[in-house]
Amino acid sequence: AQTVTQSQPEMSVQEAETVTLSCTYDTSENNYYLFWYKQPPSRQMILVIRQEAYKQQNATENRFSVNFQKAAKSFSLKISDSQLGDTAMYFCAYPPNTGNQFYFGTGTSLTVIP
């Protein structure tokens, strides 16, 4: 069964500091994609970053980067220079190679403190 686990229900970080959110997943597939989505108080899910398992290079999008460890099935999100607008729920997500049925973790609530 495909599962996604986020073990940090809540985290906080000082503005301008760096924070890392953890995610582990389970799959028997060799090539796949992983995603991080952000859900601010408005509740709209916004894509943050995605990673292809086949690529060894970690994905980066501006202040957001991932640490992808395929063997360990770990996919953490690093947010650098945290901003107040980063306050949100962050979900790690994995879609098996059968369509757009995404499995989401339980989320990490991140608060950026001014």
Added chain:
Amino acid sequence: KAGVTQTPRYLIKTRGQQVTLSCSPISGHRSVSWYQQTPGQGLQFLFEYFSETQRNKGNFPGRFSGRQFSNSRSEMNVSTLELGDSALYLCASSVGTGLSGNTIYFGEGSWLTVV
């Protein structure tokens, strides 16, 4: 380009009633999927439609149904509403399906409260 549009945004229904939620995908997107979000169960996949055909279905009772029209717009219906159906219903669209790596883009959701 307009994003995913969901209507209505908020609604209150009584137990036993039925409800229909609508989703218009991003222009050019042919896949529409639906998710239910609750504090207790988190984000759960309901179903996915592509080219008017249901491709996948999550573990929900038959009271939950959906359809997709030729213009890719989708509706989901919940019949005989129960209190536990109170949730945020999220629609997501994607260009295609069947291949890993499709990014899904979400709408703002429809808040359903069952009283």
